[in-house]
Amino acid sequence: MSVHRDDLGARIGMWLFLFTEMMLFGGLFLLYSAYRSMHPVEFHAAGEELNVALGVFNTLVLLTSSYTLALSLTAVEKGQAPLAKRLIAATILLGALFLVVKGFEWSAEFRHGIYPNSPGLLQRAPGVVLFYGLYFTMTGLHGLHIIAGMGLMSVALLKLAKGEVKKGHSIFLENVGLYWHLVDVIWIFLLPLFYLAA
């Protein structure tokens, strides 16, 4: 008995989902641009308070995680399952590293009294409040996507171990890759908007 399979359909479905993600973050980028054009000085000043080094470091971490995940798909297609497993595991670890760095960054900001609706923040100019509101919303939403991606990659690892993902049957891993790379693309835009804004 043959099992119905439609890899192209699966990819189209994933892309349709990714379009909704693009519009979700796209809307937030629009909000950022509109508020920035209304409060250019405050956005510039608030951007100077962010830790550029950590932002850039996390960019390199995420770009490298996309690299290891892209390699893992090629490894599966070449029939090198053990290598693919190590590469997916490395990608999950890089995702975790990204979150740890983000955690240090946020906790430093919290210690300085900067968090949504904090008394210290609300005393500052409206543009600064908007900047940090967008910063916490967008990096927070992005962080949730990283957590979801790590979950999906764990499932891919399990499927690889069970032999459900293998040479010629790699659509699940491919779609997880599409998702993870889009999360990477979103960060590529977040870096200059927030960290290099000053």
Add this chain to the structure above:
Amino acid sequence: MTMDTTHEHAEPVSYRTITTVWAALLALTTVLVTISHFSHFWAVVAMLTLTPLKAGLVLYYFMHLKYEGPLIKGMVSIALTTLVIFIGMMFLDIAFR
């Protein structure tokens, strides 16, 4: 129906191609961060050119757009065009307020 929808990309993307794209992404990030320190003007120029270029590399190679057929390529360009129209309309709105 003879259309083969299970067909995978004929050849997996080579390790070499993936590594080259990764190296280019790291290099572009370094250039972007360096240029951002020059002046406000150059920071904006770098952001408007290098950032889409980086995103394009990820979409084209890591997300396999290069190897997709006209259907998915067309879908992605319609979605991106829509987003660009939104951005354009918003800036027009701000400019003529």
